[in-house]
Each structure stands twice: as C-alpha cells, then as structure tokens.
Amino acid sequence: MNLNKFFLNFCLLNFFFSQISFAQNGLTYKGDNFGFGQITSANGFFDGTFGYLIGGQNDLLNNEIWRYNLTSNEWQFMDTIPFPSRHSPICEKINQKVYYGLGIKNGVKGEHDFYEYDLDSNVWHRLADFSGDRRALASSFVINDKLYVGLGDPMGNPLSSFWEYNPQSNQWNNKADFPGTERFGAFAFTLNNKGYIGGGLKSAPYLNDFWEYNSLNDTWTQKANLPAPVFGAIALVINNKPYVLGGQDVYRYNVQSDTWEEFPLSKEFTSRIYGFGFTADNKAFFGTGYDGNKKFSDWWEFDPSLLGVGINKNSLQHQSIKLYPNPSKGIFYLDLNGFNEPNLIVSIYNSQGELVWENQVSQNNTTDNFVCNTNITQSGVYIVKLGAGQFASIQKLIIE
Secondary structure, eight states, X not given: OOHHHHHHHHHHHHHHHHTTSOEETTEEEEESOOTTOSBBSOEEEEOSSEEEEEOOBSSSBXXXXXXXXXTTTEEEEEEEOSSOOOBSOEEXXXXXXXXXXXXXXXXXXXXXXXXXXETTTTEEEEOXXXXXXXXXXXXXXXXXXXXXXXXXXXXXXXXXXEEEEETTTTEEXXXXXXXXXXXXXXXXXXXXXXXXXXXXXXXXSOBOOEEEEETTTTEEEEEOOOSSOBSSOEEEEETTEEEEESSSEEEEEETTTTEEEEEEOOTTSOOOBSOEEEEETTEEEEEOOBOSSOBBOOEEEEOGXXXXXXXXXXXXXXXXXXXXXXXXXXXXXXXXXXXXOSSEEEEEEOTTSOEEEEEEEOTTOOSSEEEEEOOOOSOEEEEEEEEETTEEEEEEEEEO
C-alpha cells in the first residue's frame, strides 16, 4: 500500500467532510442544547430507524423518552416511562423488544426491577425482578437472544456475579462469576456470539483488563489489556469491529489478532464518563455524560471509515523503542533500547495525515538515544511512524 496515496486520499476526504460540518479523525460535532438538556448516565437503543434515549440524570432524575432522527439531526420528546425514574440502568434490544432495569432511583444505589418495552405495540410490561443482588452501573450484552447482566455496584461494594435472562421463560439463571476484579462502570459488547467486558472501577485507579465470555460452556477468558485504563466508557460495534469511546482517544479491538489500536480524536471533544450512544448506518452516534465537573448535552457522530493512522498498542517491537518527553516542545528523543534494524526512518504526520517531518537514524548511530529536533511549532496531536526493514510501528506524539 502506498502510504503517501493513503494519506492524500484521507486528506481529501477530511476536507470534503469539513465543508459540511466540523470533522476530525472520524468525529463530527452534531450539535448541543437538545431538549433533554445536560444529562448523564442515560441509556437507550436504536430501533433500525430512530435512536432513543431513556432516563438518566440532569438536575433531577429524568423519566423522559427522546427519539433521534438521523436524517434531520433532531431529538423529539416522545413519552415518559411508566415506572420510577432512574439513572445508570441497563438497556438492551432483542428483536422488537427492549429490556430495561436496575440502576439508581430516589437516591438509593442499586435496584432490581426489570421491564420490557414492545416496539410494535408501544407498551411497557414489568417482568420478573432481577434475581441477583440489586445493582447499578452494571454491564450487559446479548448472545443468541438471551440477555447477560453482571458486575455493578449495589452500595459501595462492587460485584462479580453474572446472570442470564431468558425472555421466553421470563427467568433469570445464575452463571459463572466474572473472574477478574469486582467492578462497576465497565463497558460491554457482543461480537461473534461472544460477550466482552473491559475497564471499570473497584477503587482507584481505573482498570484496563479485558475479558471474553463464551455462553456455550459458561467460561471467561482474559484477552489483551486495553491501551489505557477506562471507566464509564461506551463500547459500540461497527462493521464487526468494536470501538471504545469516551476519551480523547478511541480504541479499536481486533478479535483475530487479540490486539488493540489507538486513534486520537478531535481536540474539540471533551473526555467524559457515563455517556450514551448507539450504532446506525455504519457509524456511532454518542454524547451526553459527565466529566467530573459538569454534565453534557452535546451529540457527536463517529465514522470509523475516516479514521487516520492507528497506534498498535500490543506490538512487542513497538514497546522496544520509547519516545520521550511526550508531550514535548518539538524536540524529543528515541530510546532505541538496543534496536538493531539498520536505517530506521522516523516520519511525523499531523492529524490531517500530512507528512510534516522525516529523518533517518543512521546505521552508524552509536548511542541508544537519538534526538529528533523537528522544528514543529504548531501544538496538537501528531502520529510518529517508525519504519525499518520488516519493522513498522506507530506512536502518538503531543506537541505543546
């Protein structure tokens, strides 16, 4: 693949989309101050035509249902939920039914009531209460039309138990406990009929381990760790590829190679926890949430086809060369750490994919530390590509 042609094509795409609305590295700002206001810890779903936001917390607990029109980029108030308001619930869609429950209501952490919404009849039904301990900030995924719910926090004591709900029988069955650290606020998704759980929190710091669940034999397998600890993140699957969103970077998981890639997002996006999103038209739509100081009402579109260069965070060769200081003022060092491939080429690209600096580490370099004086003065996020022979790796560089 011709790298220069790749970046040229990416720049042209980025320019085209920037004429419509602000977009950088796949992320497009869709607007703010929608009718539901600044809100956090909501949940919802996509019904094939519209997106829905249910519950959450703004100044008070929210009992409203809002519908999002992808074509007009408008949110419309639809109804109120016919049961107590809450935030931090679980919400999953199975065929034409939506399953919603647990969460926090009336200041009490951890509930166990559980409901079904019929999309065809527009009617809510109360179902069998969740059979496990009451909890909020639980994690959930769907495998073969069955719902799996676990982890979470009842009241200051994170859990590891996991349960399966069968919509046909309206029954809960206890499954194998999650074998990692007990936690809450972990992301979850389904891929190829397996469930995945990652990140979360028991007590500081955040967690970065990642696990796969096989419902056929009720077993958990630990997979490659995330590039960084995450908590309260959003995980969405687009074109059979999982993405973890919520911070200044997006992480993409490759299930075949069990590796993660990291992509820098727009600096216009504020990192947050407890956001909400859904997948539609091969894109992710997400927003709201909380950054520790304020709640958000903004809304974003993420198109992974517009992503730039990713950073492979699971390469041993990548880990053998260290870049420091990072952030830098335009001058940084490469600690080669005994790396012996001849004629290492260092290339730096800006967030638009343009080559802004390139140099070669000579084969005659006799030290393990090579200085890169880039003369780059524009602050921002850059991608550093290291290439030599069969070796290639990507690292992120922040210039202040």
